[in-house]
């Protein structure tokens with residue numbers, strides 16, 4: 001199964017992706033995680049994207065499309081994949097269509113902007129795996145440590161309030177139009193199947209809604 005998770009920054013895409021990928025046996029492909037890994041490793045790509053990420057802008061479409069095309073040729077994508085944070089613009093979505101990469105499901109997780117700012121200020125992540133926590137809503141077993149490896153959790157550079165507001169603005173102008181794009185594609189071609197889940201409630205409640213929307 002090929003799934004796209006749509007939703008604002010902090011809507012819970014990464015959190016829910018973990019459960020979906022386990023349930024359906026598909027890899028999570030997060031362009032944000034891939035870019036952050038490149039920044040951390042200090043590669044050419046990382047150096048190129050660091051500033052735009054830290055200030056809440058979008059990395060160029062060509063660069064992202066290249067990354068995705070290479071990633072989905074890997075063996076673990078044979079049974080499908082889940083895109084988390086991609087596509088993010090109409091040109092990125094059009095590139096998938098042009099490449100003949102059909103998508104089965106597009107799921108939007110909807111959360112209001114005011115909730116997002118509070119969520120992101122409490123977010124902590126395990127950089128090695130991409131596992132996501134929240135100091136109040138989804139705390140690790142030991143404060144500041146990853147549940148699986150025991151390694152340190154970090155706060156993302158782009159989770160400052162000012163940057164979060166910029167990311168939300170970018171989401172509304174550049175990414176939100178994808179909901180209509182996929183509804184139009186679905187009406188014309190019969191695929192992908194589009195669904196929307198309200199993202200307010202406990203992580204478990206939302207997982208249940210997400211899984212039932214995908215089943």
Ligand code: AP5
Nearest residue numbers: 009010011012013014015031032059085088123133134137
């Ligand atoms: P990316 O990493 O994709 O960030 P994002 O879309 O802004 O989304 P987030 O990762 O911030 O949020 P999320 O929805 O995954 O929420 P999470 O589950 O962590 O992109 C980062 C940057 O990379 C971009 O700004 C851009 O520069 C670049 N980039 C990436 N992809 C690109 C592309 N395709 N094109 C161009 N540029 C690209 O949850 C958030 C917090 O809330 C956590 O603390 C979590 O524990 C908590 N939480 C989750 N669920 C709940 C709940 N139900 N109740 C309470 N708290 C909850």
Ligand code: ZN
Nearest residue numbers: 013014032085
């Ligand atoms: Zn994420």
